[in-house]
Amino acid sequence: MSKIGVVTFPGSLDDGDAARAARISGAEVVRLWHADPDLHGVDAVVLPGGFSYGDYLRCGAIARFAPVMETIADAARGGMPVLGICNGFQILCEAHLLPGALTRNQHLHFRNRDQWLRVENSSTAWTNHFTEGQEILIPVKNGEGCYVADRRTLDELEAGGQIVARYIRGNPNGSSRDIAAIRNEAGNVLGIMPHPEHAVEALTGPSLDGLGFFSSVLKHLADAKAAA
Amino acid sequence: MARVVVDVMLKPEILDPQGQAVANALPRLGVNDVASVRIGRRVEIDFAGDADLERAREIADKLLANPVIEDYEIRVVEAA
Numbered sequence: 001m002s003k004i005g006v007v008t009f010p011g012s013l014d015d016g017d018a019a020r021a022a023r024i025s026g027a028e029v030v031r032l033w034h035a036d037p038d039l040h041g042v043d044a045v046v047l048p049g050g051f052s053y054g055d056y057l058r059c060g061a062i063a064r065f066a067p068v069m070e071t072i073a074d075a076a077r078g079g080m081p082v083l084g085i086c087n088g089f090q091i092l093c094e095a096h097l098l099p100g101a102l103t104r105n106q107h108l109h110f111r112n113r114d115q116w117l118r119v120e121n122s123s124t125a126w127t128n129h130f131t132e133g134q135e136i137l138i139p140v141k142n143g144e145g146c147y148v149a150d151r152r153t154l155d156e157l158e159a160g161g162q163i164v165a166r167y168i169r170g171n172p173n174g175s176s177r178d179i180a181a182i183r184n185e186a187g188n189v190l191g192i193m194p195h196p197e198h199a200v201e202a203l204t205g206p207s208l209d210g211l212g213f214f215s216s217v218l219k220h221l222a223d224a225k226a227a228a
Numbered sequence: 229m230a231r232v233v234v235d236v237m238l239k240p241e242i243l244d245p246q247g248q249a250v251a252n253a254l255p256r257l258g259v260n261d262v263a264s265v266r267i268g269r270r271v272e273i274d275f276a277g278d279a280d281l282e283r284a285r286e287i288a289d290k291l292l293a294n295p296v297i298e299d300y301e302i303r304v305v306e307a308a
Contacts, residue, residue, distance in 0.1 A: 058294055065291070094294065101296040108245050148242060148297060174243075 001028045002221040004214070005042030007072070007088075009034040009063050013050035014085065014197060021197035022046065025214035037067040043221045044081040044125070045072055047088025049141075049195060059102065059144050060090030069095060081125035081217050082189045086142055089181075089191030098182055098191045099157070100149030105142065106174025114206040115140040115172055115194050117165040117180050124187040125220040127164055129212040135168065136209035140180075140194040145173040147182070147193070157182055164190060230279035231305045236293045237268035272305075279304045 004027040006019045019029045030042050034052075039045070052063035063069060069091070076082045076097050084092040092098045105111060116137055119130040130136070149157070154176055157163050165181035173193070181192035196210030238244050244266045251265040271292050273284055284302050293300040 057291070061291065061294065093296070099296075101294055103242065103297060104245050106243060106245050108249055150241075 001026070002044070002218050003028045003030050003040075003042045004217070005030045005032040005039055005045045007032045007034060007045065007047050007068055009050070009052035009066060011051040011054055012048050012087070014048040014195065015050070017195075018046045018048040018085065018197040021200040021210060022214050024200050025211055025218060027214065027218055032068055034063070034066040034068050037071045039068075039071055039075060044083070044217050045075070046197075047072075047082065047084040047091050048197070049086030049088060052087055052091065055087075055144075058090075058094065059087060060092075060094040063087075063091045064094040073097060076184075076189050079186065079188050081220060083126050083213065083217070084189075084191040085195055085197065086145070086193055089193055090144070092189060092191045097189050098184055099153050100147055100182070102144055102193070103146045103148050104144050105146050105172075110141070110143040111145070111172040112141040113139070113172065115167060115180075116169045117194060118168045119165050121161045121164045121183065123161065124164055124183045124190050124216075126183075126190040126213045126216050128219055129216040136165075136199075136212070137207040138194045138196055138199040138210050139206065140172050142173060142193055145175065145193040147175040147179040149176065160185065165192065165194075230275045230277070232273045232275065232279050232281065232284040232302060233305050234271040234273065234284065234288045234292050234300055234302050235268060236271065236288070236298050236300045238266065239297055239299055242297045 004022040008015045022029050090102045093101050119134045122130045122132050164183050166178040167180050171178050183190045196213040199205035199207050199210030247266040288300045
């Protein structure tokens, strides 16, 4: 069984939900601790949402220097699938594993609602279960989710198919080009602002669309093992 | 002790909604001649010994500012 590690930083909020979503999808979950650089043999890592280190200075700026992040950054550069959700996306940008940055919502309000997204790229480790153009509904909840990058970087993201999901039927935070999720060039690192881990059960979520991210990585890992 | 001050500002092309909110509040103070307000961050670093500008630059580069969206300026300030 593939092992998915879920990191807990001081101030993480959604580590429990992320672990639960991974478990429901059929993964063995390993809880990772910010101060422990050991990844304990996991095959993939989720950086969950929340307010790591109180979001002091900038969101994700201090988490980037956590001992576990140095190991994760090396592993990510070596091809390990890494999913950053919300605060996790901010951490990936601060760690320069993804380009650009996430800034204060343009309207300055915290936004918490169910949000429609269009999946733009299904060639990543985390989105291969979706079809391109598929519309999915998952919760968004952020105060600093406005994705920004210079025009050249945005154009490169577009040209390289690195925009993985866009907000549709309303942009909740002013994000450039309606960007909700991006991937690195290799496709193993994905940052997403909305929360797939909150859409995995009918009782608590608006859909089960979030499961697709976790089943995608399990398929990706199984295919990689079969090919090895 | 020697103090180095780092001023961090959003790059001019990055929207500053906080600054805009402040600018929009100014007419309520009766101030109507302000074209724009931008908000940044001032960081004071006190070195135990002499001011180390190189080290301060490294701190600013790696942690205090995110070069994707922010610029910074560094200066040594005489201790009071």
